[in-house]
Every structure is written in C-alpha cells, then in structure tokens.
Amino acid sequence: MRKEKLILLILLVGILLVFVEARYLHSGILSKKPFAWGSTITLPLMALACLFGFGKSRPLRTAAIVLFVVGGLSGLVGTYFHTDGLKLSRITMLAGTKPEKEENKEGRVERREESEERENASGEKKEEEEPPPPLVALSVTGLALLGLVLLWPEKPGANEA
Ligand code: HEM
Numbered sequence: 001m002r003k004e005k006l007i008l009l010i011l012l013v014g015i016l017l018v019f020v021e022a023r024y025l026h027s028g029i030l031s032k033k034p035f036a037w038g039s040t041i042t043l044p045l046m047a048l049a050c051l052f053g054f055g056k057s058r059p060l061r062t063a064a065i066v067l068f069v070v071g072g073l074s075g076l077v078g079t080y081f082h083t084d085g086l087k088l089s090r091i092t093m094l095a096g097t098k099p100e101k102e103e104n105k106e107g108r109v110e111r112r113e114e115s116e117e118r119e120n121a122s123g124e125k126k127e128e129e130e131p132p133p134p135l136v137a138l139s140v141t142g143l144a145l146l147g148l149v150l151l152w153p154e155k156p157g158a159n160e161a
Helices: 005-025 032-056 057-083 112-122 138-151
Strands: 102-103 109-111
Touching: 005 032, 005 138, 032 057, 032 138, 057 138
Parallel strands: none
Antiparallel strands: 102 109
C-alpha cells in the first residue's frame, strides 16, 4: 500500500471516531440548536471524501477536495458556536484555569465567588450546565486540512529537484 493510501486510511478512521464522539455529545441539543447538526452531516461527508480519494478518478478526487473544504469550514463555524461567538473568555483552558468571572442570568459579569455567595444566600440552585469544549471543533478543520494536503493535485514534476 502506498504511503498516501495508508495516511488516507488513518484519516478515515480518525474522522469516523470523531463522528461517533460528536454525534453522541451533540445528541441532547440537536433539536434545540440546529447548527449542532454540522458535525453530524459534515464528518460523514469527509469520510466519503476519503473513499473518493482512494480511487484515481479525477472528478471524484475533485469532489473530495470540495467536501474537505466544506468540512473544514464547518469546523470553523463549530468553533464560533462553541466559544459563544469567539468570546476570548471561553477559551479558558489556555490559561489552565476556570474563569474567575462569569456572566449571571441577567448578563452581568460577576466574580465566581460573588455568584456562588449570591446563590447560597438566595437558595438558588446553580444549574450545572457545562459550556461546550471551546476548541474541539477545530479538530474537524485539522482533519479536513490533512485531507486537502493529501489530495491536492501536484504540479507535474513538483517532486523533481
Ligand atoms: C463541525 C463541527 C461542529 C459544529 C458545527 C458544532 C456545533 C455545536 C453547536 C451549535 C453547539 C451548541 C452550542 C451552544 O451551546 O450554543 C455545540 C455544542 C457542543 N459540541 Fe459541538 N460542534 C462541532 C464539533 C464538535 C466536536 C468535534 C465535538 C466533540 C467531539 C463537539 C462537542 C460538543 C459538546 C460537548 C457540546 C455541548 C453539548 C451540550 O451542551 O449538551 N462538537 N456544538
């Protein structure tokens, strides 16, 4: 098996694994948040693109490139939603800590201890709703880029030097 085919096979397996994980993790929100269908639709399309890439047919390989572009863009759209519109405060894992300040129900930003004190005092029960992991959708874009690099047509003689 040529190296390109082997990498394509590994990419296919990776895409299918991310699909299974994303399908499971989004299952509770698909009816409420239509954009969450993004990964459920585009990851199988990217898997199809890998299958197209195994053959030599020029039109199918071109279709595969288009599908990888669509998949890559869907990962960027996903990142937009996962970070609530690219809010820097949502990319907290880069700092290695949970945010010190958070938005309360009225949209006012308050310190974490402040909000906890207020909830304890009023007997309000804190909703344990975790926000989506902020950067995970970029993995879809990364996989799509790998597919693009693999299938992008080489100029004749590009490897001769
Ligand atoms: C094409 C890429 C993706 C798109 C378009 C997408 C889209 C979305 C959207 C619209 C939401 C709702 C955000 C909100 O609360 O407003 C969401 C939530 C979420 N996503 Fe994604 N996503 C993508 C990739 C992924 C991947 C690869 C994973 C993990 C394997 C993932 C895991 C999650 C989780 C855990 C949530 C929170 C679910 C919940 O609240 O129950 N997403 N996604």
